[in-house]
Amino acid sequence: MTKKIPSFGSFGSFSEHQSQSQSNLQHRPLATRPQDDTIHRTGFHPEAYTKPFCEFMTANPTIFHAVAAFAAQLESHGYTKLTERETWSSKLKRGGKYYVTRNDSAIISFAVGKEYQAGNGMGIVAGHVDALxxxxxxxxxxxxxxxxxxxxxxxxxxxxxxxxxxxxxxxxxxxxxxxxxxxxxxxxxxxxxxxxxxxxxxxxxxxxxxxxxxxxxxxxxxxxxxxxxxxxxxxxxxxxxxxxxxxxxxxxxxxxxxxxxxxxxxxxxxxxxxxxxxxxxxxxxIQPAQVGGLHKDLIFAGRIDDKLCCYSAHQALLSSPDSASPGIVKMVGMFDDEEIGSLLRGGANSNFMSSVMERIAETFSHSYGPNVLSQTVANSFLVSSDVTHAVNPNFLNAYLENHSPRLNYGVAISADPNGHMTTEGVSTALFQRLAEKCGCKLQVFQIRNDSRSGGTIGPMSSARIGMRAIDVGIPQLSMHSIRATTGSLDPGLGVQMFKGFFDYFQDVDKDFESF
CATH class of the missing domain: 2.30.250.10 (Aminopeptidase i, Domain 2)
Structure with a gap:
């Protein structure tokens, strides 16, 4: 069967991708179509992000190009640039949308809910935008x-x-x-x-x-x-x-x-x-990111780790309507230096995210102090998003049974009992509830006992700030290769899950108030 590939606008918005994809969905082979029940219930088409993701990856090979591209799209969607050199108290407003960069290699964007009050939580998806x-x-x-x-x-x-x-x-x-x-x-x-x-x-x-x-x-x-x-x-x-x-x-x-x-x-x-x-x-x-595979169900690209999760989180923030979770701050953090320990000022182990959170909490508080900041942190939740290992069919013995994520299925929860991941029982239960609300399927990855686990920004960020947190990742093959592979639906499946987090966190968190 010959497959027709949808044509989508470059690096566009959620609504643009969705409307352009619907007329093409019927031409996809059944073997590679997204879950029909998910589409029926949610109206979400993950394939809408396939081509725009490839175009973004090809156009922005360095960390500086990627951050500049994210910033440009934020501004085109009404986000205002802030600088760390200025005071924010007179600039931040309820319903406002903002972003700030550090060294042009790290960027934090956030949307303040129209009903946000001092002490309310922040829903955060964060990853690293640097690559080997x-x-x-x-x-x-x-x-x-x-x-x-x-x-x-x-x-x-x-x-x-x-x-x-x-x-x-x-x-x-x-x-x-x-x-x-x-x-x-x-x-x-x-x-x-x-x-x-x-x-x-x-x-x-x-x-x-x-x-x-x-x-x-x-x-x-x-x-x-x-x-x-x-x-x-x-x-x-x-x-x-x-x-x-x-x-x-x-x-x-x-x-x-x-x-x-x-x-x-x-x-x-x-x-x-x-x-x-x-x-x-x-x-x-210089080889461009390309859709591949017999039925065009794969993406071959360089620097997937971790521009993939950053791209999906960014698109999810832009796609989340203002009416969803209006009482929180929705935030995306993209950090530098993760691959070398996150210890520099653009890394997740710096004060970049914590200082942004503090400035927001201070702006909307009439009597700002440790109580307000601690309350804000306790009500917040961090989704640490970094690519995870998709199962490799040629090395099945290297994977743990029932912990082997597949491509084109859904985001994977990453677990590790030795603190390399910040995932624990409560955060997993909360995230699973969010996945149910937005019609997403989840997987799980944990390394074998006789292998060495990698690390993410999750443990250091959640420990430094004190937030509840979970580590999740979009699966990819050939991690740390100059050229890697992910599924053609995976960028969109990431958008769907992260958008669901932004849309439903405020409501779902009410069921976990005792934690």
Whole structure:
């Protein structure tokens, strides 16, 4: 049977996705259609988010691009930008919608209910928007080696593993530029999304040398071009720009590969490359996120961990109507640095979320103090959302029976008795009730006793702030690979569950007042 793929608007709203998907639903094969009973009862079509998610992932390869894209869509939906440098007391209003960023790599968005009162709870979905990547070193310029131009890079978290060999890598990130007249520093985003760098493998013909283990410092240095000038007289001539773009000695750009500086300056329309005072750049796989599988029921993409859960939470917040749970604050947090411990100021172990909660509680309280803040925290609930392991059919023995999440079925509750997850009995019962209310099916994942569990932002965030919390995740295959897989319905199933949390938390929480 030939499957027709719905065509949806790029990164649009819930209503846009839903209306566009309904006319296409009838063309989906029965094997890959979402649960018919769920659609009948809720009117929700998870497939509406498949194509927009892929487009978002392709367009925003770095953390800076992702946060900027989320911020832009928030503003298009009436959210007001706040800054941590200002006082919020005169700005926050009941019924208002806001967002704040930190270092352009972490973002918190929230909607204040029209009936919100001091001490009421906050319904929060939070995850991490950083992903494994390979970052340029502070001084990445390297000497010519055997006729190759190479780039000095370092792995972020577990990147530069075997999946990074022989991939087409682009370069992107944030560039800081000083205005030559005013001295004011501006930030610009750059994305060189054609194949620029590659980490070449050694052919197996060389025997033991090609087997490994390999040294990430000396044997995984990417090549970015050819320079055979050592075989001829005179230095290599730059192929980018002219003499008028000569780089000054002793400044930042003099420590960077000259041609890279000039290409980025040209890409950003920077007349004088010497005004670039710093940058934070990374390599990324340029292959776009794509729908795949015989019946188009899979998504293949890079950086799914954990932009997937962030995307679903973000869309859920935008989709939740103002009339639902009007007495709480609905919040989405996306943090940096999770893959390296969350210890930096953009991470979940910082004061970013707690300070936002405190500012909100203070604004709506006539006599703000520890009592009001503690009451707010006690009435709040955190859904820590990070991708979890989908069952791999080739390694069934690595999974625990009855704890093996499948793709295209639903969000999984992540459990661990040793504190790597914040899930416990009460939070599980509450979340299960929410799933029933919004017509979602849940799964569960727990690692085997003879395997090592990963961690999330859940335990540190709930412990630091004191909130009730649960860890959940959207399933994916090939975690920590440069290229991973999730189900084509899974972004939408995440939206459905997180939207249900925002919509029904206020009512469901009344049944758990004794906890």
């Amino acid at each position: 990547c390979t970052k340029l070193k502070p001084i990445p310029k390297l000497d010519n080696k055997a006729g190759y131009v190479q780039l000095g890079v370092a792995p972020y978290a577990g990147a530069m593993n075997s999946t990074w060999w022989d991939r087409d890598l682009g370069i992107g990130g944030r560039v800081l530029v000083r205005d030559a007249k005013t001295g004011i520093v501006e930030k610009k985003l750059v994305k060189l999304d054609w194949p620029i760098a590659r980490i070449p493998t050694l052919a197996p013909h060389f025997g033991a040398a090609a087997v490994g283990p390999f040294n990430k410092e000396t044997q995984m240095t990417p090549i970015i071009g050819v320079d055979n000038s050592d075989l001829f007289k005179g230095p290599k001539q730059s192929t980018v720009g002219g003499d008028e773009e000569a780089l000054d000695a002793g400044n930042f750009v003099s420590t960077q590969p000259e041609d890279l500086v000039k290409v980025i300056a040209s890409e950003l329309d920077i007349e004088d490359p010497n005004t670039i005072i710093n940058w934070e750049l990374e390599l990324f796989d």
